[in-house]
Amino acid sequence: MKIAQAVGPADVEAGDVAEHNLTQFEYLALNSTLNIADGHARQGLTAGHARIIDDLPAMFRSAAAAPVEVLEERAYRTYFRMLGQHSHPAGGTRVLSCYSSSVAMEIFSRALATRADAVALIHPTFDNIPDLLSGCGLKLFPVEEDALHQGDLDENLLRSVGCVFITTPNNPTGRVLSEARLARLAEECREHDIVLALDTSFRGFDTRAHYDHYAVLEASGSRWCVIEDTGKLWPTLDLKVGWLVSGETVGLPIAKIYSDILLGVSPLVLEMVHRFAEDGIAGGLGELHRFIAGNRQLVRDRVAGLPGVHIADPDSRASVERLHLGHRTGLEVWSALRERNVFALPCTKFHWANPGEGEHSMRIALARSRAPLATAADAFRSVLAGV
Incomplete structure (x- = not known):
């Protein structure tokens, strides 16, 4: 939030x-x-969640003793496996842990503003996304949901922006971008050399959004970035992680902007996310x-x-x-x-x-x-x- x-x-x-x-x-x-x-x-x-919370003292000691890099990788690997995202990047600065998806969004917006001046943004969507983008000086052009799901985007629009930003499943409508439509949208962005950004914060609720987005994005050759969020799924009193995931050729100073804003997230929260994701996989x-x-x-x-x-x-x-x-x-x-x-x-x-x-x-x-x-x-x- x-x-x-x-x-x-x-x-x-x-x-x-x-x-x-x-x-x-x-x-x-x-x-x-x-x-x-x-x-x-x-x-x-749930009963499974309660067992994890009961284990917090042991989790604290375990998190304090483990290298942060190990905790981070274990947390995001388990989380992505739970949601079918098997082709996600690993290591380096391509998966960055943030306090929340909003912090990840702020970092992305600042990085994008160094290379672009306009964004084609899904409409409607939660208002902090346009607020953060426009707050970094980016001009916004609406992409109506029906137009997004029905076919190719307008050529004039694609020529006038540096990024297409989509929320899937969307908030508040719940509409999911299909695998075929994502593949074509990524292709359109590659053809125009613009960034495709996805906010997938509600992905966990809809199995139609559990196809491997990262396999599609990597295969497209496009420049891309994905914002992931654990905060909507589990009643952890807002202890959560947002991940900012980027393609190898995204061409934005994401790691630099990240370092300007934060060092990392709590090792204990990373351990909690790992354990809750394990519970998710187990049913x-x-x-x-x-x-x-x-x-x-x-x-x-x-x-x-x-x-x-x-x-x-x-x-x-x-x-x-x-x-x-x-x-x-x-x-x-x-x-x-x-x-x-x-x-x-x-x-x-x-x-x-x-x-x-x-x-x-x-x-x-x-x-x-x-x-x-x-x-x-x-x-x-x-x-x-x-x-």
């Missing part, structure tokens, strides 16, 4: 909502037991998929039959669910929910190039324990029935 300006609930009102970003909305929800706003993992521990990932699917069905059951309300992304498997609210605006519903101490996320800011497109939608986080999610969903139904 990016660092939000400290704001209180009274600071976000209809008149000044344009001044606030999605993370600031999420910040307001952190102290509520009915927080269904941010996409971080806040559900209870924990499938258990997570079933859990999220059950919570998705709970939300859909609660809002079923409400006039004008429909599921915006019926095929999504990500740990978030987007609702179209009919004539209601996201801010109206957010304000009514806040009175019940329930916090979801209005979708206006996801549509960074055209905020009006998200005015009548909200996003609900599904990585929550079932009882509070059910309470929040009941409040959601009550509010929607009355607004």
